[in-house]
Amino acid sequence: MRSTRLVSLVAAGALILTACGGGGESVDTGAGGGGSGGGSTLVAAVGAQPDQFDPHVTSAYPSFQVLENVYDTLVVPNPEDLTMEPSLATDWETSEDGLTWTFTLREGVTFHDGSEFDAADVVYSYNRIIDEQLQNAYRFENVTGVEAVDPQTVEITLSQPTPNLPALIGGFKGTAIIPEGAAEEYDLTTEAVGTGPFTLESSDASSTELAAYEEYWGGPPSIDGVEFRYIAEPAAALTALENGEVDWTDNVPPQQIESLEGNDEVELQSIPSVDYWYMSMNFAREPFGNPLVRQAIATAIDREAVTEAARFGAAQANQTAIPEGNFFASDYAPFEADAEAARQLLEESGVQLPLEMGLMVTDEFPETVTAAQVIASQLEPIGINVDVQTVDFATWLDRQGQGDFDAFMLGWLGNLDPFDYYHSQHITDGVNNYQGYSNPEVDQLLQQASSETDREARKDLYDQAVQLIVDDVSYLYLYNPNVVQAWAPGLSGYTIRPDKAINFEDVELP
Amino acid sequence: MFALVHLVPGDPVRLALGTRFSQETYDALRERSGLDQPLLEQFVTWLGRAVTGDLGVSFRSGETVTSQIAERLPATLTLAFASILVALVIAVPLGTISALRPRSVVDRVATVISQFGISVPDFWMGIVLILVFAGTLGWLPSGGYVPLTEDPGGWLQRLLMPALVTGVVSGSVITRFVRSSVLEALGSDHVRTAQAKGLGSRQVFTWHVLRNALLPLVTVTGVQLAYLLSGVVVVEIVFSWPGLGQLALQAVEARDYPVLQGAILLFALVFLVINLVVDLLYSAIDPRIRR
Numbered sequence: 001m002r003s004t005r006l007v008s009l010v011a012a013g014a015l016i017l018t019a020c021g022g023g024g025e026s027v028d029t030g031a032g033g034g035g036s037g038g039g040s041t042l043v044a045a046v047g048a049q050p051d052q053f054d055p056h057v058t059s060a061y062p063s064f065q066v067l068e069n070v071y072d073t074l075v076v077p078n079p080e081d082l083t084m085e086p087s088l089a090t091d092w093e094t095s096e097d098g099l100t101w102t103f104t105l106r107e108g109v110t111f112h113d114g115s116e117f118d119a120a121d122v123v124y125s126y127n128r129i130i131d132e133q134l135q136n137a138y139r140f141e142n143v144t145g146v147e148a149v150d151p152q153t154v155e156i157t158l159s160q161p162t163p164n165l166p167a168l169i170g171g172f173k174g175t176a177i178i179p180e181g182a183a184e185e186y187d188l189t190t191e192a193v194g195t196g197p198f199t200l201e202s203s204d205a206s207s208t209e210l211a212a213y214e215e216y217w218g219g220p221p222s223i224d225g226v227e228f229r230y231i232a233e234p235a236a237a238l239t240a241l242e243n244g245e246v247d248w249t250d251n252v253p254p255q256q257i258e259s260l261e262g263n264d265e266v267e268l269q270s271i272p273s274v275d276y277w278y279m280s281m282n283f284a285r286e287p288f289g290n291p292l293v294r295q296a297i298a299t300a301i302d303r304e305a306v307t308e309a310a311r312f313g314a315a316q317a318n319q320t321a322i323p324e325g326n327f328f329a330s331d332y333a334p335f336e337a338d339a340e341a342a343r344q345l346l347e348e349s350g351v352q353l354p355l356e357m358g359l360m361v362t363d364e365f366p367e368t369v370t371a372a373q374v375i376a377s378q379l380e381p382i383g384i385n386v387d388v389q390t391v392d393f394a395t396w397l398d399r400q401g402q403g404d405f406d407a408f409m410l411g412w413l414g415n416l417d418p419f420d421y422y423h424s425q426h427i428t429d430g431v432n433n434y435q436g437y438s439n440p441e442v443d444q445l446l447q448q449a450s451s452e453t454d455r456e457a458r459k460d461l462y463d464q465a466v467q468l469i470v471d472d473v474s475y476l477y478l479y480n481p482n483v484v485q486a487w488a489p490g491l492s493g494y495t496i497r498p499d500k501a502i503n504f505e506d507v508e509l510p
Numbered sequence: 511m512f513a514l515v516h517l518v519p520g521d522p523v524r525l526a527l528g529t530r531f532s533q534e535t536y537d538a539l540r541e542r543s544g545l546d547q548p549l550l551e552q553f554v555t556w557l558g559r560a561v562t563g564d565l566g567v568s569f570r571s572g573e574t575v576t577s578q579i580a581e582r583l584p585a586t587l588t589l590a591f592a593s594i595l596v597a598l599v600i601a602v603p604l605g606t607i608s609a610l611r612p613r614s615v616v617d618r619v620a621t622v623i624s625q626f627g628i629s630v631p632d633f634w635m636g637i638v639l640i641l642v643f644a645g646t647l648g649w650l651p652s653g654g655y656v657p658l659t660e661d662p663g664g665w666l667q668r669l670l671m672p673a674l675v676t677g678v679v680s681g682s683v684i685t686r687f688v689r690s691s692v693l694e695a696l697g698s699d700h701v702r703t704a705q706a707k708g709l710g711s712r713q714v715f716t717w718h719v720l721r722n723a724l725l726p727l728v729t730v731t732g733v734q735l736a737y738l739l740s741g742v743v744v745v746e747i748v749f750s751w752p753g754l755g756q757l758a759l760q761a762v763e764a765r766d767y768p769v770l771q772g773a774i775l776l777f778a779l780v781f782l783v784i785n786l787v788v789d790l791l792y793s794a795i796d797p798r799i800r801r
Binding site: 057060190236245 | 644760
């Protein structure tokens with residue numbers, strides 16, 4: 001489908017205007033004045049300015065909102081169920097022992113600087129991340145070598161079978177392919193040389209502008225360009241959408257989601273995301289090392305009420321990490337909000353009441369503050385006094401790293417594989433196991449699951465591990481939030497995705 | 511100041527890496543950003559570069575601090591001077607009228623207005639203005655900034671609401687100063703002397719009252735201007751105004767030491783320059799100070 005579209009659109013390429021930077025009249029004339037942008041430039045209101053544009057260095061979501069449209073990876077998550085499908089690699093196969101993966105690369109792909117894409121670029125990109133220990137180096141932990149067999153073939157060798165390799169190298173644009181030598185030739189913090197549907201034209205403190213890339217391997221986009229405008233205040237972003245200054249936004253005031261659903265001026269969509277929010281208690285601090293205390297707390301908390309308060313209903317309560325509908329989701333849900341049962345568990349544990357518990361949250365994620373207040377009110381009747389400690393994120397991370405907390409609440413975002421959801425958080429001494437959980441049985445199951453290549457068998461292993469994790473309350477899972485985005489009525493070709501990747505390649509303006 | 515910035519809890523490397531990373535990545539980034547060096551050594555390196563105008567490179571963006579500041583300076587200057595203009599347009603007439611008729615209805619109304627301006631949260635005022643003028647009426651864009659040279663009409667449209675909000679806040683503060691200094695000047699001996707000499711009330715007001723009342727006005731305006739020039743974070747965020755306040759806030763949040771130090775250095779310079787200008791204005795207004 002892609003290739004036929006490519007032919008017809010390249011033929012029409014001469015007719016397509018190039019985007020003009022700034023000035024001009026907006027096509028979307030709403031009541032407001034002063035819209036800017038070219039003839040068919042999509043204006044997207046995003047919450048923050050990208051910190052920089054080097055895909056291998058940044059970890060910031062605002063950067064990846066832009067980079068998603070500029071760079072490509074070998075494989076890419078399908079927009080609906082997030083299974084990995086071809087992108088710069090057209091197909092791939094695994095050796096019998098699971099230790100060698102061979103990727104066949106797409107032909108006829110060019111970078112934005114005109115150079116041809118081939119295997120050497122893949123080798124260069126991955127080695128850059130590995131050798132310089134950049135942000136996503138941990139994704140290549142099992143990789144022992146990346147080799148170009150011929151210009152269209154790349155071979156990745158592994159130290160142990162890694163069934164989630166496609167998710168590791170294609171989950172998002174942090175493992176994007178850049179041309180060989182690009183880091184030396186360009187300043188990648190401000191310039192971008194990708195193979196994606198748009199080129200990075202300019203970026204300043206107000207907006208980032210992209211232009212359609214006519215030579216894009218998937219066929220040039222139907223719009224001339226995209227302007228990402230930073231509007232931090234959700235009420236302002238929504239006003240801008242309603243009066244036609246912008247065409248799209250993901251900065252929707254959560255409390256207005258319900259009222260917007262019947263609004264004709266705005267098309268709003270809200271679908272379950274791959275994120276999850278949880279609370280965790282410090283195993284090294286008594287009495288939270290006592291499983292009965294943790295279970296009492298897990299029993300006292302009414303997840304539905306927490307979810308409603310934190311996200312105004314735009315979320316699904318869950319007792320495990322993976323959202324419903326995912327192949328790897330588990331339906332294990334042993335807890336039922338019951339203050340009486342919780343009180344009994346506390347009594348059994350023998351702890352002295354009332355119990356004081358600090359719950360560390362951060363204003364970087366305001367929903368944690370709201371959720372913590374609800375949790376505090378739910379724990380009070382069973383004799384636990386929660387001190388909600390709201391700190392800035394830098395302090396929060398410091399205290400988490402030092403183990404200086406009774407309990408905290410946070411989320412894991414952008415998870416694709418069950419490995420992302422469970423592994424480093426619960427394996428003994430895992431890099432993200434800040435709570436200090438250790439269960440040899442869980443360790444064994446997680447290890448086995450991480451290299452099990454049969455999908456059904458793998459799900460079975462994770463199901464077993466998850467039951468133990470939930471019973472031990474290593475994490476107290478709360479909910480999976482929705483991804484909420486809104487756009488101008490009549491805008492077509494846009495697909496809202498559970499992984500929150502924002503892709504404007506197929507969009508057509510009204 | 512350098513030590514203070516570094517003493518704030520929080521690790522810029524951890525913040526830059528987010529939540530998923532390996533220990534090797536952490537060590538490598540710490541080394542690249544020079545944070546593994548002793549603090550004193552970092553300070554000497556920074557100072558050595560700073561005197562040559564090189565304020566270093568942002569941890570977050572990899573851009574130079576000077577270019578980041580330069581990029582945001584025009585927006586900040588625009589908003590600061592526009593706000594001061596709005597503030598003076600409000601404060602001078604309002605303050606003077608209420609001083610001329612103390613305890614009258616006019617005075618009381620003026621007090622209420624200035625009290626309102628001081629106590630209403632600026633983010634609330636900003637959002638209400640956006641909802642009314644950009645939303646319901648649709649007269650103005652909801653926010654943003656374009657340079658004057660690119661689009662003068664758009665520049666003015668986008669400037670109106672933020673300048674009004676910060677101008678009302680500053681103007682309310684200045685109004686009270688104008689009122690009290692005019693009142694004080696009205697009651698002074700030389701004004702009574704001038705009136706006794708039979709000078710017309712307009713002449714007395716212009717030459718004897720206003721000129722004396724100008725001194726405190728210049729001082730408080732200078733302080734307000736310095737405050738506005740160091741960025742008005744809340745208003746900048748509400749109106750998507752790319753000023754220095756947002757830059758400094760982001761630098762604090764990310765513990766981006768080079769940018770934060772650069773911003774603090776700039777704010778210190780702004781205060782120095784404005785104090786100097788205020789002192790020079792003093793001597794222009796009041797020749798006695800020159801002696």
